[in-house]
Amino acid sequence: MYRYDEFDHRLVTERVEQFRGQVARRLSGELSEDEFKPLRLMNGVYLQLHAYMLRIAVPYGTLSSRQLHKLADIARKYDKGYGHFTTRQNLQLNWPALKDIPALLDELASVEMHCIQTSGNCIRNVTSDHYAGAASDEVEDPRIISEIIRQWSTFHPEFSFLPRKFKIAVCATKNDRAAIKVHDIGIQILKNAAGEIGYEVWVGGGLGRTPIIGKKIGDFIRREDLLAYLEATLRVYNMQGRRDNAYKARIKILVHEIGTEEMKRLVEEEFAAVKARGALQLPDAEVERIKAYFAAPAFETLPDATPELDAAIAREPAFADWVKANVTAHRVPGYAIVNVSLKPIGKPPGDATSDQMDAVADIAEKYAFSEIRVAHEQNLCLAHVRKKDLYAVWQALSAADLATANVGLITDQIACPGLDYCNLANARSISVAERISERFADLKLQHEIGRLHINTSGCINACGHHHVGHIGILGVDKKGVEYYQVTIGGAADETAAVGDIVGPAFTEAEIVDAVDTIVKTYLDLRKDGEIFLDTYRRVGVQPFKEKLYAAH
Amino acid sequence: MQLIKNGKFVADEWKHVADDEALPEGAVIVSLQRWQKEQNLLLSRGTPVGVQLKSGEEPSLIAEHLDRLALVALEFPVYRNGRAFSYARLLRERYDYKGEVRAVGAVLRDQFYFLVRCGFDALEVRDEITPEIFAESIGTFTHPYQPSTDGAEPVMSLRQRLAAQARKAS
């Protein structure tokens, strides 16, 4: 993985010093909250319901064992011994004291981590595929260009005060695990007939109040030109994006208002000018330098057939269940990708204790080249595990309560922190996810249901990605009481779609039964081989509506 | 309000003139509308003329006039509105403008570094800003990651240059 050089180190250290000064000015009373707020927000410090919240960047979701150990330590020392992994592959701490944050940042910097641009109206952490480097149909490791974009966008002088936040995601396989079509910019890495790397660019996707699927504006941007193309796109947005209304300030609204063709024309015009200047042309040597950091680890030459694994699967049903749900094919024979579920039945999605973080870091050190990924579905992932080690990995994960065998199944839900933590939330989301998880706890039933993503958000800002859940749940507030609106048919992958609202919202007491009704309706209607989304796309919303509201 | 020009706190020789105000002696900064209406009159005075662009008034509107303007002021209505960062870069990089580019309005001390990087050579700042504060803000980061208008060598090219030197030395 990428390692900082002297320049990266220096910049992060300088940033910590700058923020230390800002916190001191705030605590001394020199800065008012109004003045301090934009400064703390640029460093990922929010004020939530119970305390401050700190969002730590995990660039493109890759962590080393050393980094994860440090995160565990930090959560113990400065927080309450746990953290929350988010849909943007970051880690949030729920209880840090403002006065401690500079010291916490020093510790993060010591393992090449930071909170830079994890909030504010700037280019946020670049996200990518958690199977990077391990997926068989990958064109190129997407973290190479992600790291280049991370550097280019860090303290960008022109784009630190955009109309609104700006999120970029990168994907290098046909199966989109990075949800690129619901990002401000989505980048699909391609290879042309001549074997050259280029980028398809999607713009104006996003969730929130106005969910929109991105539009393609670039077909094959050459590698050396990508930063120029991004700079051109951001410049058009910075100059023309709306600033009169925060809810209409994202790039998706600009693209929607002027049209995809006009957006494309403006970007190309600007791109031509930026390119002509030449300053942003990406040198091959720099690409090669960064590429070297993402070189494949020293894989052994192994037969793909692994008799000891087959024997363990035959012997131990619980292990077999886990392999079936959580383990997936690796591009190298004899290796597998291990998904570590952070969705134990009846517990908050995405939370991990310090002890669990330490356990995963240790397991990665022993069995997975000391590398851990954070998935946007709020799980962790060990990208390169020998198949013959899977049983040992499973045992070690089990010992840390991390072997829930539900990845991709109905209890593998996405949920934002909701009203249990968040200042903006209208309703709780974690408690809803927990109750759904308990309702569908039976693993046989989960496999019977098959792949089904339930996403829950506690407010319209959609941090829980409810619009793109196969079943989406949105918490709303009606006179101080929590209600839940349901959508179905959303998807975040290469077939990205915004779900359809089924009808009037449900109460807190009704919502789990409503989900149950949707699932039963699907099981009744599905044809062989269909997952929930297939059935929904075939039959539409009507049969679900009928069942849901028949009794009302 | 104080003026910082090329890093120095200096007396401001320019006067901001409202649209309905009589033109005073000396160098004046007028709105785009007044410039468009009274261009000939303004130029006939033989004293320097500057135009102030509001957020939403893109530099392309005065691209043809830049050879007659000694100053372009770019307005920040609130610090969050960062359009003028792009405007400044366009003036310098696209239109090759060599006159003064001045930041006017609501700018935070924590933005000075970005402003200078984008090609502003003059900043109107609040009275509590001292040379120490300015120096601290400007000096926040030693090496930037990206090329911009100020010509500071970005990390990417520094790396290549140092690597080449190291190769030569060995």
Added chain:
Amino acid sequence: MAQHTRKGAQFQAVTANRLADGVVVYLTAENGWSESLQDAEVAEGKEAGEALLARGQQFFEPGNLVLDVYLFEVEKTDNGIRASSVRETIRQAGPTVRRDLGKQAELAGVHE
């Protein structure tokens, strides 16, 4: 800031977050800030509520002790002061999904 009380609320208290560590606090009759809702001064009626808020704000900017000062609706019960909304109930207790954390694990008089 969002509105956390309502027109016609009979009883209201003032809350904020402590600057240095973000902890939820309530304005007391002695012009202090307590971590417990049970120590909050309760104002009855609109005018008393506004006066209470004004007092809370005195301890807001100049001293910089707290931030985000606002009024919210409460009820007086035989078991003490209770927040009316789900949101404020959660704020005075802690996350409903982690009963082991926050004030509910640390203080007496917290209600669910």
